[in-house]
Amino acid sequence: MNKRMHAEHATAASIQIEPFRSDHIQPALDLWRQCSGIALSEMDTPENLHRYLARNPDLSHVACNCYGHLVGAALCGHDGRRGYLHHLAVDSDHRRMGIGRRLIHHCAVALQNIGIPKCHLFVIDDNHAGKRFWQRIGWQVRADLRIVSRWIGFNVNPSVR
Numbered sequence: 001m002n003k004r005m006h007a008e009h010a011t012a013a014s015i016q017i018e019p020f021r022s023d024h025i026q027p028a029l030d031l032w033r034q035c036s037g038i039a040l041s042e043m044d045t046p047e048n049l050h051r052y053l054a055r056n057p058d059l060s061h062v063a064c065n066c067y068g069h070l071v072g073a074a075l076c077g078h079d080g081r082r083g084y085l086h087h088l089a090v091d092s093d094h095r096r097m098g099i100g101r102r103l104i105h106h107c108a109v110a111l112q113n114i115g116i117p118k119c120h121l122f123v124i125d126d127n128h129a130g131k132r133f134w135q136r137i138g139w140q141v142r143a144d145l146r147i148v149s150r151w152i153g154f155n156v157n158p159s160v161r
């Protein structure tokens, strides 16, 4: 059975939300690469994602179907004050089933459980569908902030965001 046939048989109840483990990194990268609205950077290597998960234990989550295949993923971390979400994506054949909402709920509860009361995320400005999703699930798209960035490392490559 291929991925689309799995999706046709999937029900919301058959999708499990689980903590993001190291063995989810490669399938998550495969998903993120297929999704417009997700901007992977040169830092999104398997090694760096492994490090991210180790630095932020039990905060990031994946969604898996009844065959154990990853159909959604969200990275979640914190800096001691605020939480941060990155790279929320749901497989295109599994959207509008509540998986994105459930992934974010699990990440938010995990942050609350370690005393982090507020969370931020980045949305590409022309990702209008993404913004509609966040607003629909109760998040505020803020117009009062801009990201300010500068390359500070040795591998300066101004063409990469």
Ligand SMILES: CC(C)(COP(=O)(O)OP(=O)(O)OC[C@H]1O[C@@H](n2cnc3c(N)ncnc32)[C@H](O)[C@@H]1OP(=O)(O)O)[C@@H](O)C(=O)NCCC(=O)NCCS
Pocket: 035, 036, 037, 038, 087, 088, 089, 090, 091, 094, 095, 096, 097, 098, 099, 100, 101, 102, 122, 123, 124, 127, 129, 130, 132, 133, 136, 137
């Ligand atoms: C955004 C995304 C994660 C949503 O995942 P999803 O599993 O389809 O979302 P859900 O089914 O949990 O939807 C939750 C609510 O948002 C609504 N919603 C979802 N996508 C929407 C959209 N494009 N426009 C308007 N509302 C939307 C749903 O209707 C639902 O509302 P309801 O519960 O009141 O009916 C998914 O579309 C995706 O992977 N997009 C590409 C990657 C991306 O842009 N990620 C965000 C990066 S910031």
